[in-house]
Amino acid sequence: MRQDDLFLTCQKAFQERGLDLLLGYEKSSSGFLRPAVFTAPESLERISWDPSASLNLATYLPRFKSKKVGILAPGCVSRSIIILINEGQINREQVTIIGVPCRGLIEKRKLGDLEGVRLVEFRDVSFVLEKENQRRELNLEDYLSESCLSCAYPAPVIYDYLIQGPSREGSKGFLEKRIKDLTRLSPEERLLYFKREAEKCIRCYACRQACPMCYCESCFVESSEPRWLQAAPEPVDNLIWLLTRVYHLAGRCVQCGSCSRACPEGVDLMSLLAWANQSVFELFQYQPGLKIGEKPALGEYRLEDPDFFWGGGQTEGKKCCS
Amino acid sequence: MEDFEPKIIAFLCNWCSYAGADLAGVSRFQYPPNVRIIRVPCSGRVNPLFVLKALYEGADGVLVSGCHPGDCHYQSGNYYARRRLEVFNNLLNFLGLNPARFKMAWISASEGAQFAQLVREYVQEVKDAGPNLEFVREKADLVRFLNEAR
Numbered sequence: 001m002r003q004d005d006l007f008l009t010c011q012k013a014f015q016e017r018g019l020d021l022l023l024g025y026e027k028s029s030s031g032f033l034r035p036a037v038f039t040a041p042e043s044l045e046r047i048s049w050d051p052s053a054s055l056n057l058a059t060y061l062p063r064f065k066s067k068k069v070g071i072l073a074p075g076c077v078s079r080s081i082i083i084l085i086n087e088g089q090i091n092r093e094q095v096t097i098i099g100v101p102c103r104g105l106i107e108k109r110k111l112g113d114l115e116g117v118r119l120v121e122f123r124d125v126s127f128v129l130e131k132e133n134q135r136r137e138l139n140l141e142d143y144l145s146e147s148c149l150s151c152a153y154p155a156p157v158i159y160d161y162l163i164q165g166p167s168r169e170g171s172k173g174f175l176e177k178r179i180k181d182l183t184r185l186s187p188e189e190r191l192l193y194f195k196r197e198a199e200k201c202i203r204c205y206a207c208r209q210a211c212p213m214c215y216c217e218s219c220f221v222e223s224s225e226p227r228w229l230q231a232a233p234e235p236v237d238n239l240i241w242l243l244t245r246v247y248h249l250a251g252r253c254v255q256c257g258s259c260s261r262a263c264p265e266g267v268d269l270m271s272l273l274a275w276a277n278q279s280v281f282e283l284f285q286y287q288p289g290l291k292i293g294e295k296p297a298l299g300e301y302r303l304e305d306p307d308f309f310w311g312g313g314q315t316e317g318k319k320c321c322s
Numbered sequence: 323m324e325d326f327e328p329k330i331i332a333f334l335c336n337w338c339s340y341a342g343a344d345l346a347g348v349s350r351f352q353y354p355p356n357v358r359i360i361r362v363p364c365s366g367r368v369n370p371l372f373v374l375k376a377l378y379e380g381a382d383g384v385l386v387s388g389c390h391p392g393d394c395h396y397q398s399g400n401y402y403a404r405r406r407l408e409v410f411n412n413l414l415n416f417l418g419l420n421p422a423r424f425k426m427a428w429i430s431a432s433e434g435a436q437f438a439q440l441v442r443e444y445v446q447e448v449k450d451a452g453p454n455l456e457f458v459r460e461k462a463d464l465v466r467f468l469n470e471a472r
Contacts, residue, residue: 183416191418191456220371228371229378236459240374243417247370250409272416279412284405298409301401307391308408310427310440 031119079289099159147257251297366399
């Protein structure tokens with residue numbers, strides 16, 4: 001992907017569509033990308049896109065309902081946009097999707113201490129970091145997010161403009177394998193594992209803020225009437241928070257990994273999210289964010305849905321951890 | 323743990339399961355008194371947070387029951403409930419929670435005997451699973467305190 005191609009396409013989109021603003025990324029002083037809002041075509045010179053982007057930009061879309069917004073979208077962001085449209089949060093006409101190829105996004109946590117580290121450049125299969133004038137070339141594949149390692153749709157699903165360039169090949173496997181490993185454990189061991197993960201949580205709600213599907217104006221976790229759980233980061237409360245957020249995202253999550261990258265404590269959010277999506281897929285053959293006009297999986301039903309209720313059709317052996 | 327008498331919270335829909343429980347009473351079917359019934363308008367009203375909240379506040383088991391598919395007073399409430407609660411149940415199982423903590427059932431207004439049987443079965447299941455220590459705030463604190471004191 002060429003920088004001038006990105007700049008010119010964005011500028012063209014900005015003028016042709018009469019955009020009010022464009023959501024993209026710019027380089028921060030450390031060389032890593034940070035989200036940026038571009039409000040004039042001239043400022044687009046700073047726009048940039050590479051695997052150091054972290055946040056799913058569709059998160060900002062519901063805030064600009066009345067504006068004409070352009071947005072840089074790799075596969076996961078384009079799928080988030082489809083869901084936001086399907087759930088009535090944004091209008092298709094108001095959004096201009098500029099599809100970008102995606103080679104996967106890096107997980108900064110894997111890079112360790114980033115104090116004084118500068119990101120120099122991305123090459124074909126590697127990237128270069130610099131610290132105190134010493135350069136280090138790292139293999140891109142080793143530092144990708146978990147979500148990107150099991151991304152089935154790296155290239156945008158819908159777009160108005162498309163920027164040419166190589167995308168990562170769609171691959172499944174990483175999280176699926178993690179889930180398989182977890183289901184091989186005994187339930188007690190799994191509960192212990194997730195309790196340990198929940199204990200790490202400091203309840204900063206960065207995961208919620210980074211998630212394009214968490215657009216609720218008031219969240220159950222802050223509700224005081226009824227008060228579902230306490231605000232203090234206690235293990236059981238954390239577990240309820242993580243579990244309920246994951247349940248709310250079941251069949252809606254596109255597994256972009258935005259929450260997981262935003263988490264300051266490295267809580268394993270992805271295996272729960274992937275499991276929720278996998279069980280929605282196994283039960284109802286539903287995959288989120290692929291078709292405009294589709295209802296959310298838990299917002300519709302079929303008469304012939306599987307039935308595991310006592311006294312229902314298929315009670316023999318509750319379905320668990322297939 | 324032989325004298326353990328579990329507390330079970332049952333969310334029963336107004337039109338079928340609650341009437342089924344009523345019929346069990348009127349017909350004098352015996353079942354253990356461990357269930358505390360909460361009447362909800364429809365099984366579709368049951369937010370999975372109700373289940374978590376009940377466990378969190380100290381219930382040893384939670385039962386959700388509604389009309390059989392096709393019999394919903396509101397036409398489709400139980401179909402939505404079926405999807406949601408099955409996904410939720412899958413999540414709880416993946417988390418490693420004892421499967422006895424949460425049970426879903428269909429009980430119609432004429433199934434008094436079945437309701438009594440369901441409660442008997444479920445109470446036994448929860449008795450076998452033992453008290454809920456994994457999801458209660460106070461007890462979790464207590465367990466941690468005891469571990470640290472050791």
